[in-house]
Amino acid sequence: MKPLSILKFIRGSGGKLFSLAISVTLAVTLLYFLSIIISHVVNQNVELNVNPLLNMSVISGTDVEVSKEHLDKDLDKLKGNKDIKGWYITSFKYIDLKTHSSSNNMFLFQLPIKDITTMMKWQKLKLTEGKIPENQGEVVLHKKLAANYSLRINDLVKKSTNGWNLNNDIKVVGIFEGPAIMGFEYVEENSLMLGNTDISVITLAADKDVTAMNRFIIENFGNRYEIRTIDMVKKIISEKNKNINFIIIFIGVIVVIVLSVLLGNICMIQYTQRSKEFELLYAIGYTKKYIAIKVFKEIGICTLLGYFVGLLLAMVIGWLMNIFLLDENLLGMSIVNVNNLLWILLVPILVTFSGMITPMEILKFRDIM
Numbered sequence: 001m002k003p004l005s006i007l008k009f010i011r012g013s014g015g016k017l018f019s020l021a022i023s024v025t026l027a028v029t030l031l032y033f034l035s036i037i038i039s040h041v042v043n044q045n046v047e048l049n050v051n052p053l054l055n056m057s058v059i060s061g062t063d064v065e066v067s068k069e070h071l072d073k074d075l076d077k078l079k080g081n082k083d084i085k086g087w088y089i090t091s092f093k094y095i096d097l098k099t100h101s102s103s104n105n106m107f108l109f110q111l112p113i114k115d116i117t118t119m120m121k122w123q124k125l126k127l128t129e130g131k132i133p134e135n136q137g138e139v140v141l142h143k144k145l146a147a148n149y150s151l152r153i154n155d156l157v158k159k160s161t162n163g164w165n166l167n168n169d170i171k172v173v174g175i176f177e178g179p180a181i182m183g184f185e186y187v188e189e190n191s192l193m194l195g196n197t198d199i200s201v202i203t204l205a206a207d208k209d210v211t212a213m214n215r216f217i218i219e220n221f222g223n224r225y226e227i228r229t230i231d232m233v234k235k236i237i238s239e240k241n242k243n244i245n246f247i248i249i250f251i252g253v254i255v256v257i258v259l260s261v262l263l264g265n266i267c268m269i270q271y272t273q274r275s276k277e278f279e280l281l282y283a284i285g286y287t288k289k290y291i292a293i294k295v296f297k298e299i300g301i302c303t304l305l306g307y308f309v310g311l312l313l314a315m316v317i318g319w320l321m322n323i324f325l326l327d328e329n330l331l332g333m334s335i336v337n338v339n340n341l342l343w344i345l346l347v348p349i350l351v352t353f354s355g356m357i358t359p360m361e362i363l364k365f366r367d368i369m
Helices: 006-053 066-078 111-122 142-150 207-221 230-273 275-282 288-329 338-344 344-355 357-362
Strands: 057-061 086-098 103-111 124-131 138-142 170-176 185-188 200-204 227-228
Touching: 006 103, 006 111, 006 230, 006 344, 057 086, 057 207, 057 230, 066 086, 086 111, 103 207, 111 124, 111 185, 111 200, 124 142, 124 338, 138 142, 142 170, 200 207, 200 338, 207 227, 207 288, 227 230, 230 275, 230 357, 275 357, 288 338, 288 344, 338 344, 344 357
Parallel strands: 103 185, 138 170
Antiparallel strands: 057 200, 057 227, 086 103, 086 200, 124 170, 138 185
């Protein structure tokens, strides 16, 4: 018996399988689009909250007055810790970085020029435009902060500007890029005096020593100061992400189950109507096993076609969102996520196997009708 071409087999039933492919396409488009949005929110949380603390911790004063004797002892402890590679006295303000899902307070550190240079080196920040601040009231900003407020070199930010916690007007003299979104303002070293409630200490450590440094800081200073460490932030974000992950898993499971039942019924109707076709193929010499394999390939090709078209549609929608909604603030989302691509592959796989139930039942016939 001459082998039956799978392409001819599909072509003969293409119209009947169109609804199957369209249903898979719509489901994959919905799931993948939701997944890249959620991944974008999760990654953005990391970029905005975790990255600024990658190699450092911040020890801030509290409303409780700390005596000079305690301050001197605490500084000696910092100096004596082998994991801490540097510590710097600073004050900081907040800049409100607005995203489409939230507003986030980003650091604007006030430092002398030598400490700004050191901090940028430790945080792997590269100056791309302008210069490092060297006069009072000059700032250098991350490019995403600058883009968020449409700021360029030599632009002036008034102290009354909404979203900026400022005591004076500032001038943008530099823009940098890198993993940590923040800003630096030049101040004279003698204006930073330990003991004031608005003064903080930044501690720096190598990647391998950050955990040990943070543990030391919390154990020794946590009862007298406000501490910000990467471990604390990661814990908070992890709790938030648990809820997000639960939501996407719940939605994904519901969609896949509903889709499998729906498409299983579609396949039942379509293949019941085609029982005469299978009987005819069986009558002219094709085995039941051969017909079953052809049907399996037919459903598999249709669902995979729906999978790839659905991914393409979701990526196009994400790309358009980047162009018209996100990229103007340099907050665009990644439209390719390998993990999401893999788990959504479950849709065509489950639909293919659930769609084979009815054809396998039909192929149990023994006699030609």
